[in-house]
Amino acid sequence: MDSMEANKGIAAVLVAGIVFFLSGTVGTILVNEHAPSKTAIKIDVPEPAAAAATPALAPSPPIANLLAKADVGAGQAYVKKVCEACHSVNEGGKAGIGPNLYNVVGGPHAHMVGFNYSDALKAKTGPWTFDELNEWLRKPAAYAPGTRMTYAGIANDQDRANVIDYLHTLSPRPEPLPAPVAEAAAAPAPAATAAPAAPTEPPIDTLLASADAATGEADTRKLGCVACHTFADGGKAGLGPNLYGVLGAPHGHMEGFNYSAALKAKTGPWTYAELNEWLTKPSAYAPGTRMSFVGIKNAKERADVIAYLRSLSANPEPLPAN
Ligand code: HEC
Numbered sequence: 001m002d003s004m005e006a007n008k009g010i011a012a013v014l015v016a017g018i019v020f021f022l023s024g025t026v027g028t029i030l031v032n033e034h035a036p037s038k039t040a041i042k043i044d045v046p047e048p049a050a051a052a053a054t055p056a057l058a059p060s061p062p063i064a065n066l067l068a069k070a071d072v073g074a075g076q077a078y079v080k081k082v083c084e085a086c087h088s089v090n091e092g093g094k095a096g097i098g099p100n101l102y103n104v105v106g107g108p109h110a111h112m113v114g115f116n117y118s119d120a121l122k123a124k125t126g127p128w129t130f131d132e133l134n135e136w137l138r139k140p141a142a143y144a145p146g147t148r149m150t151y152a153g154i155a156n157d158q159d160r161a162n163v164i165d166y167l168h169t170l171s172p173r174p175e176p177l178p179a180p181v182a183e184a185a186a187a188p189a190p191a192a193t194a195a196p197a198a199p200t201e202p203p204i205d206t207l208l209a210s211a212d213a214a215t216g217e218a219d220t221r222k223l224g225c226v227a228c229h230t231f232a233d234g235g236k237a238g239l240g241p242n243l244y245g246v247l248g249a250p251h252g253h254m255e256g257f258n259y260s261a262a263l264k265a266k267t268g269p270w271t272y273a274e275l276n277e278w279l280t281k282p283s284a285y286a287p288g289t290r291m292s293f294v295g296i297k298n299a300k301e302r303a304d305v306i307a308y309l310r311s312l313s314a315n316p317e318p319l320p321a322n
């Protein structure tokens with residue numbers, strides 16, 4: 001055995017020991033996190049079915065304009081009195097009947113990892129925008145029929161804006177408030193219907209702030225990336241190149257892989273923005289590419305996958321600053 005082999009042997013033993021140690025520790029943390037999640041609070045709230053029977057709501061004034069005169073202190077008091085029966089609001093707070101609400105503004109729908117959301121809420125894509133929170137909190141059962149949040153909603157426009165203004169502060173980097181709009185232009189928006197129009201895609205930097213590498217890893221299986229790519233350090237090429245360390249590496253980064261001229265013609269490192277564009281539609285980013293894959297339509301899914309690619313490194317690149 002040469003000294004390289006000996007080192008590998010020692011490293012393998014060390015890694016095995018560390019993994020064993022960590023799995024014990026992680027196991028303990030998981031158990032502690034989950035044990036006390038039952039709560040004894042019982043709240044009398046109307047059934048969502050009863051709420052759904054009432055006639056459609058009149059449109060809300062634009063949330064941007066309501067937020068312009070919102071009162072954070074009043075919002076906090078409202079949340080304390082009403083919402084905290086089911087929700088925690090502090091960073092890392094536990095789930096109660098509802099999920100923790102830290103960082104929910106701008107986060108994806110169903111943003112708390114591990115919380116058992118309804119299919120109704122899980123079916124909503126994209127981040128929670130101010131408009132969507134406005135619709136949701138007016139009448140949860142109308143925004144997401146079948147939701148588990150058995151709460152009638154906040155009918156008063158200004159109360160609702162105060163609450164949203166407060167939710168928006170629950171973040172290390174609060175989203176900027178939307179600019180007020182002319183009422184006439186915004187009034188005919190189909191605000192009373194359950195399904196708000198799909199918002200334009202938020203910038204990848206924003207999406208990455210709430211992206212989840214573990215979900216991204218699962219997505220690479222769901223989307224079929226694993227059929228063509230390996231992801232481990234030193235993994236072999238398949239139909240596609242190994243992807244370890246691809247973020248920040250040059251285009252066509254795997255030594256010896258037979259890339260298309262289209263991809264080889266791209267210069268510079270793979271940035272977050274370029275991976276985002278590539279994965280949206282490979283054939284548009286690099287016409288003539290050999291990657292016969294349609295692309296990932298869902299922006300959040302794309303961000304999760306990119307967050308996963310980012311993690312494939314001994315020294316992951318910093319996330320983009322928002
Ligand atoms: C009776 C308990 C209850 C009350 C009261 C309640 N919620 Fe909820 N809330 C829930 C549950 C349960 C969910 C998950 C809904 C689902 O999965 O359909 C939820 C979900 C949410 C979400 C979505 C979170 C995410 O991760 O996507 C937001 C935002 C929210 N609630 C805000 C509020 C606010 C603000 C109030 C007070 C005005 C409030 N809730 C009052 C139980 C409650």
Ligand code: HEC
Nearest residue numbers: 224225228239240251252253254259260263289290291293
């Ligand atoms: C049908 C096989 C196939 C599938 C499925 C596929 N790829 Fe690829 N991928 C390729 C090939 C082939 C290339 C090289 C493209 C070229 O040379 O034009 C490539 C290149 C790449 C690159 C650039 C690597 C570099 O070194 O520059 C990235 C990043 C990538 N794929 C990510 C993904 C992700 C993420 C998915 C799933 C969402 C995916 N691919 C799905 C075959 C595939």
